[in-house]
Amino acid sequence: MLTDQRKIILAFFVLFIFSTIFLFWQNEQELDPNKNKSWWTLSFTNPNDETDTDFTIENYGISRSFTYQIENDKKILSEGNLTLNIGEKQTIDTSLDQARINTNVPLSIRVSSGEEKKEIYR
């Protein structure tokens, strides 16, 4: 037979266990990039190499179609389309001819998806 105080301790444990499970679950939901959120990022694949123009798109958004343009000195050096599912990450190997790049002006990579546009440059 449980004493009153032990019943209180038991109640505490039950409440604490449920609270813990709920808070862990809530934290996981909040930190899940695909859960009820829509965003994507654009970055240089190798930021430490200034001559490397490969870039990476990570998609956690609703839109799956992406178009990109690589521009330097008002010239389009490369462009293309790609499809990325939610949670997918893709690296685009640009393989640009270095001779065509004017290093005195920035080389820009512009990516658009739906209404959103993002740009990185170096």
Add this chain to the structure above:
Amino acid sequence: MHALFSSLIFLVVTGILFFVPGFFLLRAVFGTQKTLSSLETFVLSFGLSIGLINFLMLILGKAGVLFTPLSLIIGIIASLLSVTLFASLVRFVSKKFFPSKKEGLPTEKNTFSKKQLWLFYLLLVLTFAIKVIYLSHAVLPTSTDLGHHMYWAKLITETGTLPFYAEQEIITNDAGNYELSDPKPIADFIIGEHLPFSAISIIGKSDYFSAFPVVFLFLVNILSLFALIIFTMRLASELRIPTLSQSLFSPQNLALSALFLFGPLYSLASPQAKFVSGGVVGNTFGNFFIPLILFSYYRAFTEKRPAYLALGFFFTFALAYIHHLSTLVLLFVLIASALLYILFNASTVADTFIAWWRLLFAPAPILVILFACTFFFGIALPTYIETHAVDTAIGTPTKTTRTGLSYLQITFSSGEARVALGMAGIALLLSLAKRKSYAGAFLLGWSLILLTMSLKPGWLFLDIPSNRIGTYLSFPLGVISAVALIWIFASFKKEEGSPKLFPPVLILAFFFTAFVFASGSGSFDNGQTLLPKSKGLATLQTFHAAQYLAEHNRPTDIILKDHNYITGDAWMKLFFLRDYFYPLSRGFFKRYEDNPNREQCTLLMISTPNTPKGEKCFAETGTNIVVVNPSFDGTQFEKGNKWMRIYTGDTIHIYERK
């Protein structure tokens, strides 16, 4: 599914680390004597376990043993076995050479009636519900303070060693150039507030970005409520007034009153759930240990039992390695309580000193003192002693934020109902002969010294931010309120058979008014504290950017990020674990305005990067990467040809200097 698994692992590890060792230690110290109630055993086990784990990890760390799951578990088992053996020996010696008349004093019967038990459940469920709803919006790792603390905890986990609390800073050298200094010791952190988190993460492999830091603090917070309850329940026998209803002024009703005032009411504002979500780790531990320590000393003095004095010493010593401010507050409370007791019992002062001396001169307290001295001088000093931080807390207040709070501010921080009832309780207690009891001395000492520290810190030569002291006041005021509430209720009812003092309508009207006032004030306070919306998306993007930087981090890279507009930025340093000051941070603007002597480079490098001063800062500190929120700070990096934008998200841009 992953969350369920992680939470279950966390629960098991927390149980093994923070309840089992303390439980066995209590058994070793008190044997089979039924002097502790189940609730007391439960709460004391947690406090003892925290102390044990901290001391064990300090000993292992100083001995050069790496923290691994195996070393910790073997350490716990070995220390428990040795302490149990030693405690049994001490008990044997104590019984033989220091027989105590009070030995085996049965614990007070604390049987709740069915109604009381259901009311307790109801209040407990409400307390949990309010706190958990609030924390569900705050369980994301975004809080700045928690980020700072978890940096050290993660560093301990990753390196398996004790950390050296130091950080780099931007200084101006003799030539007038800026540079990053070598790491310098910092006094803001204390090892004991980080080791419990590290222990959980080492054994349970818990992720610091999961809910575990917040949930563990939540556990400490809820158990501080239980510490207050067990202390309040023990006060009943000394504070009972013979002319009042004996059946109403019971430990059970005191427990309910304390739970009502500390549980559902004011359960979010500081120092409650807000401290949990805000990662105010030291204070949260302090608020658990202070009532526990007072409980131990109270029982030691009233029951003349050295074992409780030893327990009190152990908890005090454990707190000294967890939080400096709480330790300082506790020392003031203990001194004030002792002085008040002597003052109120001036005619029997010689007897009092003899009784205290006998209590102290017993094997258990002396052994704890010896252990404390050996540990303190031979193994590890608290970091704030090493860095002379105490000197900065004592003296004439130097800033307006340290010259005391107004009465209105105290009412706001401690809660109207608790302040009103607490003040009434203090006045009542001072006017009654009960002030001469230990219960009276502890309650008055606790509340009056904290009132003085909060209102007039200059009188005590304290140079500490007054709002930080003010958060400690809600506890003694709440306990006195709980007692006062039951006193008032008990005064309405005489013992059975006697005529009623007041008509039932008046009693009902008072109950209703008190309930509405307390509930209204307490729940309004809760409503003010609730968070408006989740910061999930912004936090996630911050962490994504930090992960990107960490993956490509070179030893020569010096990163600067903004603290004003980036959510959860304090947690970025957990991705690098390079230095507490890494990445460098542009702090709140006010801090640069308030302190002109503060280094300005972190401000200039983001706010005006292209000015000569900004350029000089970049060149001399070697900063080459800047992380900002483009909605506020992107434009200045778009100008000119000096910056590359290497990463872009909705709320984060990363720029690299060419």
